[in-house]
Amino acid sequence: MCFMISYMNRIAGEWVNMKRKRVFAVFLAVVVLLSLTVTAFGGNSDEDHKSVKVAFVEQEGLMEKDEDGNLSGYSYDYIMKMAQYANWDVEFVFPTTDSLDGAIVEMMDKVEKGQVDMISGLVYNEALADMYAYPEKGYGYAFTTLLASKTNTAINGDNLALRKNLKVAVIDMADTRNEELDAFCKSNNIEYTEVKCKSAEAQLEAIKNGKADVMVSLSLLPLAGTKVIASFADRPFYFACSKDYSQLCREIDKAIESIEYVEPDYRKDLHDKYFSDKEGECAFSTASQTYIEKKKKLKVLVPDEVKPLQSQEPSGTYKGIFVSFMKRLTEATGLKVELCSLPKGMTLKEAMASGKYDMTLAVPEDYKWADENGLIFSVPLLTSDKVLYYNKSADISDLSKLTQCKTGDLEKEMKRVEKGDADYGYGSSLVVNYNISNHAYQEIATLPVSEEKSNYVCSFSKDASRELIAVVNEVIENVDSATMNSYLLESSQIGNQALLSSWIRKNPVRAMGIVAAFVVLVISLIAVVLLNRRKRAENLKLQKANNAKSEFLSKMSHEMRTPLNAIMGVTALAEDEVNNPQEIREHLKSIDASSGYLLRLINDVLDMAKIESGEFTLKPSPYKYEDFERTIRVMMEPLCKQKEIAFICNYELDGADILVDKIRFDQVFINLLTNAVKFTPAGGRVEFSIRAVNNGSGFLDSTFVVKDTGIGMREEFLKSVFEPFAQERNDGAGGGTGLGLAIAKSIVDMMDGVFTIESKQDVGTTITIRLLLKMAPEKDIAEQPAEENREKSLAGKKVLLVEDNDMNREIAKKLLLKKDLQVFCAVNGKEAVDQFADSQEGYFDGILMDIRMPVMDGLTATGNIRAMTRADAKHIPIIAMTADAFEEDIEKAKAAGITSYLAKPVNVKLLYETLENLL
Structure with a gap:
């Protein structure tokens, strides 16, 4: 399908080139035909049009037609939804040719001639704007993506920027996507080499055989056996109309506006419907494929019966969610599976240690238990809420006074709670509700336990083949929510249907309880399905968060480089103007302005970070x-x-x-x-x-x-x-x-x-x-003291300057010498403590203390000075000068004995005022 999109782009580019004599490469660089759905409304110039003809060019996910003639797809659904609000009668028109390039040229030519009025899936660009009228609103977004083979575990979104000389498979003539790739890599400091390909098939082959690490693609083109590493360069796509019927654009805008107002999630729902992850091919590594070919058959141990996860019928057949999964494993790998019950008199640990079994079916994801039994886990196949189940007569307000079941056999535990022999226990909502339904428990109620979840996994002995674990994990990862839902519903069916009517007549009250419990079970099943969907959605959120992080770093890099560039540039100019004081003053003003902007930027970013983390407070x-x-x-x-x-x-x-x-x-x-x-x-x-x-x-x-x-x-x-x-x-x-x-x-x-x-x-x-x-x-409201108009003299005052950075120390020293202070220097906290201890009492008038220093930091040094027995140690002003500017840093400094606090970069005027007030 990726090939189809690229091919359509090429044909469209050549057609526009022929019609408008434009440069093919330029046009191809800006136009991305996501689909080619053309709409017309019969060639009438009437404003009161009702009939709208829509060109239909098939493309997976966007415009599709099945064997029975049923139409579907993202663009199709959106057009039909618009028709409801715009009062259109839509008639789809199919190309007269079977060739894709012929269909594209035919439909675009009809739009230009006014025989059809609307085309879908166009990215806005000036060349196309000369030919079509665009509405203001788009109806979806597409992204450029980087895809890697699922079997390539060495690359992911987190380490992408760390890879040296990333090899990227690109389509040679896809100028737009290649330019977007270049911009993305530059903004993230990624070094890369292009592996040029003629088609999407060649790109796929390149990432599978290792010639390339990733390939460039589009977000609307999910490819089996690949995973998304990065998404960037988002672009809206539009419907567009014939220039003669711009009124239709206004109707489109109104229809889209109505859809967005009434169904704000409609686009997302359509995207999930046609482009969400579907159960596709499992992408096994070469080593895994070799293992499968050699292994041929798996011997799988079925642990204790836990319905509806796994159980054995009287006939000897096995049933349950994990049993259904093993069928899926066979379909995906070709491996035959032999299910075996746990031998009598043997523990699970002993059975797995015997080496006769390759793996087990469902066990709880309990790592302490796994360590005790010498097992390792697969990724979770099933996740459900953890619940507290209890006898209705028990007062659960204080569990410490009640009896808890801890036998390890949930079914037996629940029987005890039902009879009142125990008060409560914990378990998976899925398993607990199944047992309530299956055994018609009347005396048991349940409560969810906070946010805790119960995961169920397959397990392997610690010396099991890592390739086996990788194969099982790959199949689990490719089980979609619809398939899992079918497993759940199939496994939760209650037996004994023939006796059901009779039993209900004899036990009407209990029957009502079972019906209610079954409803709870169905809700639990739905909750499990939704939870699994949410996990996939969370993965998507993580990917978006990574994109947002990249965007933020790119933005901050640009904003910080701008003033830094000005500072460095003006500094270089000033070096050439050393004999021109007036020019020097102007350059210094520019440096001061750029420095101020940079400081404000940093302060704003810190404020925003504190706001988003909930640490931002007000102090009235x-x-x-x-x-x-x-x-x-x-x-x-x-x-x-x-x-x-x-x-x-x-x-x-x-x-x-x-x-x-x-x-x-x-x-x-x-x-x-x-x-x-x-x-x-x-x-x-x-x-x-x-x-x-x-x-x-x-x-x-x-x-x-x-x-x-x-x-x-x-x-x-x-x-x-x-x-x-x-x-x-x-x-x-x-x-x-x-x-x-x-x-x-x-x-x-x-x-x-x-x-x-x-x-x-x-x-x-x-x-x-x-x-x-x-x-x-x-x-x-304290009376404000009148401000003194004259500055206090600092001449002759002795100050101990503690700063580990040579340049900062030299700058601070010169600023202090300008006020005729006597300055003594220390390069770390220990030197400062030693100099103060060796001086006569009252010798120093004040101390300027950096906080972060080697050997001994400023807070420790301040504490040591304040702890001395001499009289001046308690009262000498100690002024912190540090880049630690958060409120918690200031509070720590005050607690250590700091008198006043100046955040770096230090405001010179404030420095002098502080010294005048304290010395």
């Missing part, structure tokens, strides 16, 4: 509204003046002092106002309004409005505007990473506020925040 303290107003003006007025934007503030306050986290409160509005300035052109306007009303119960009902006349946002983008890294424009306008709004929204949510945003493209944006802010009690 009294805050004067007048101080808040001053902060906003000081921060924003210079930015607006520099960009020639009017900055207007409107305050209507009833009460002026509130309890908030000052730093985070400022951060919200500085983020919003900075964004407003970024995206408002010169001559525009940014307004900041506050209305705070005392509600009489100790709170200010506060409304904050940030309004700008900037470029605004599209309505579609507003749906995802609060997602981390969300940016409508990726052309560099305004800069930033798209974290500011997400952080601001998270802080407002933590304050139980309401955050709304309205925006219109090319008109502007209005953000409104509603907060109920607690007023600070008067006793908590």
Whole structure:
């Protein structure tokens, strides 16, 4: 099928080349015909059309026709769903030729001539836009994928970037996918070599014979015997219409919009229906295939009877879920299977140690038990919930007072609980509910046990062939949910049907209980099926998480390299301008600006990480509204003046002092106002309004409005505007990473506020925040000391500078010498402790202490100094200067005896102010 897609691309490219005289390679690089479903509506130019003709070119998963003439497929279903909302009468038209290239050319030619109106499965590109009218909405997504052979266990999504010289099988003329591959590898620092192939079959052969590690493919083309290693370059695909019938595009948009509103999961359901993992061929390694050919037959031990997993009928035949699986093993491998009961008088451990048996059927996945019996496990074939079963007369509020069954034989245990000889036990929901149904237990009830699961596996002796285990695991991995469901239902049937009617008449109450229990059993079976599906979905989520991680690292790499590139470039320019002080000053300003941007980026990423991990907290303290107003003006007025934007503030306050986290409160509005300035052109306007009303119960009902006349946002983008890294424009306008709004929204949510945003493209944006802010009690509003206008002299003060990094130590020393301090240096905590201990009492006025250092870290050194018996050890100011900037790091530092804390990179002004206050 992958070959078919590539072939269709080539034919389509040649046809467009012929019609438009375009360069074939360029067209092929941008067009991906996922399917070629063409729709028409009879050639009428009427706007009131009802009849829509649809071209039908068969392709697996997208457009299919079975032997009875029944149509199906992703595109087919979507068209029929649209027809319901658009009031179309759909008539499918089939090509007049059997050849694929002829069918493609025929249908595309009819679309161009207006004989048909709609074509499905097109990626948007300008060349095609000259020929077709596109709707705004797509109806699905496709990804470029890297596939590896299932037998290649050496490569996976986690170690892909670590492989040296990755060999990638590519189709020589698939320019678009090859360019996407190159971009993906570059962004993830993957070195690779192309193994050029003429077809998808050649690609598959290359990864199977080892000439290539992976092959490039498409997400809508599942290939048997392969596994997805990476997905990237997502692209929407569209329906497209004849240029003469653009009205049809609007109908398509309306229909898709209706589907998305009424059935938001419809695309996902279709994808799962036609492209989810299906039970395919098992991909055995060469060694496994050799083992199968030599082995011919397996002797399999059936442990204790556990219905519905495995049991022996009176006739001697075996029945159960694992028995059904062994039939599947035979079908997949050709190995004959002989099932054997456990010999009387022999334990499972003894039987497996005898060497007569290759493996066992179902055993619980209990690793301690496995170690005691000398066994190793396969991957789980079956997973079910763990439940507590108990006698209804027992008070299970305190299990310590009750009797638990621990015989190891679940069926016997449940009989004891039913009779009241024991109070409760634990087991698999599947097995427990089966026994309740089969034995018509009336006195047993069940409860789920938290999130615990019961896994059932096959087992092997520890010296078993690893190839046997690999073969069994491969077959288990290829059992799909539908097959497992059939195993479950087949194995859960209750016998004795002939006596059922008579028994129900004699035992009506018990019969009702059995019916209820059977319903519970069916629900349990469904739950098991859903659980197995969820496990597969979780694997898909892990893959998406890996893709998201790659995208995040790529984004951060770009954002961090931008200011670093500026810093390095301007530094190089400054080296050539050493005799030009004015130029040097300008270069230093650029370096300072880029450094500030880099620091803000790092702080935003750290904040977002803390928010997503739930470690982000707010620490309210009294805050004067007048101080808040001053902060906003000081921060924003210079930015607006520099960009020639009017900055207007409107305050209507009833009460002026509130309890908030000052730093985070400022951060919200500085983020919003900075964004407003970024995206408002010169001559525009940014307004900041506050209305705070005392509600009489100790709170200010506060409304904050940030309004700008900037470029605004599209309505579609507003749906995802609060997602981390969300940016409508990726052309560099305004800069930033798209974290500011997400952080601001998270802080407002933590304050139980309401955050709304309205925006219109090319008109502007209005953000409104509603907060109920607690007023600070008067006793908590300390009188702020008047600021001194003069700086305190630090001349002659003796400071011990403790820093292991030579460059950092030299920079800090020069900054301190500028204030005429006497500076003494230590390169680790032990040297600092020794110098302080050897000095006279009161000799040092303060200590600047790094935290992470060799020999002895800063916190340990601080603790040792504080523990000394001399008087100055308890009171000397110790100021931490460290890159450990998290709140928990600050708390640890304070607990160790640190007086004050400066986060690196150190703000020089703050450093001087701290020294002036403490020395």
